Amino acid sequence: MDNVFLRWREPATRLLSRALPGDVLWYIETERPVFALTFDDGPHPETTPGLLEVLREHGAKATFFLVGERVRANPRVVEQIVAEGHEVANHLMRDERSVLVPDEQFERELAETSRLLEAYGPVRWFRPGSGFYKPQMLRTAAEQGLRAVLGTLVAGNTGGPGDGAIAGGLAASVRAGSIVVLHEGTEKRRGVVATTDELLSASGLTAVSVSTLVG
Template structure:
């Protein structure tokens, strides 16, 4: 899978890290939200795990206490643009403006090195714009989104077998329908700890790459 994907993903987009360290990056998109973020912070604390939260600017503005709590717990903040929409459909000027606006909102809580385009789609122009704002794009090796349906209970079953050293896992929070992400995170961290894998931030994972 890695060799095949590497032919499709530009080198300046991080989607996994080549490392032998027994760690993976756990990331959450679309927060913060009072239905999901506090539960995730509780689970991460119980597992002594660290994660990167790719936050939406409008939701940060609506819930600054949650953004502060994420950073205060030692987790990393990432830029997921201003609104929950496909970034690739945004005109270039608007993309640049909203990326910067979200960066300014997040900057109140700590440094931001990474962005994840809404919907996971990007263009070369978006990557150049982000680079001018000192941001690098992050996708993921494995991803899942909760929708409140019965399939939510099987997400950890599907993800856990594929996670290995260097993987970047993408989960989604941010709405009441996604409350199940809390239980999935608990289950996933328990399973992976049993295999000796620990969850770290994207920056920590990147720092462990082979040189």
């Protein structure tokens, strides 16, 4: 299943989270039948409304890690995300590998993205682009009141035939306390809507925001 490019069982995730430096949220130990559902790289006028409709149908909530330049371009979509009770979080200004961005630029653009998002609601979390980070990035984020969130299960729709297998693989692996990362934000990822629908139907767990999972 090529489209699921990270698929860790919970014990492996625990070991990995202890081995890597820094305060990064990968999962939560809980007995509640819930997992955090997160979406990267939005908002997008085609993919995001479809996701909101599916979430509404399932009574699910999610955290949307939004890209600053796309927030500027699609303010009404962000308004809809928040109006329907979902959480917004910081995914930097552009869809790129944050670890390659110079430290001063990272600091400036992290703050800029938060300022854009704070017009819609509180911002607690950030996710580095492509999931890679340096300790300095975590220190900078902490100074700005943000904590890094990665994930237990990560998948990306590509628009190819493999998209149809993503939800089944995720549903078989997700556990209470998992953090699932899906990707939207481009037309070729529009299959994420069907993936989300199938995952929510098959997982046997309730999807919540990161803040609700932590709380």
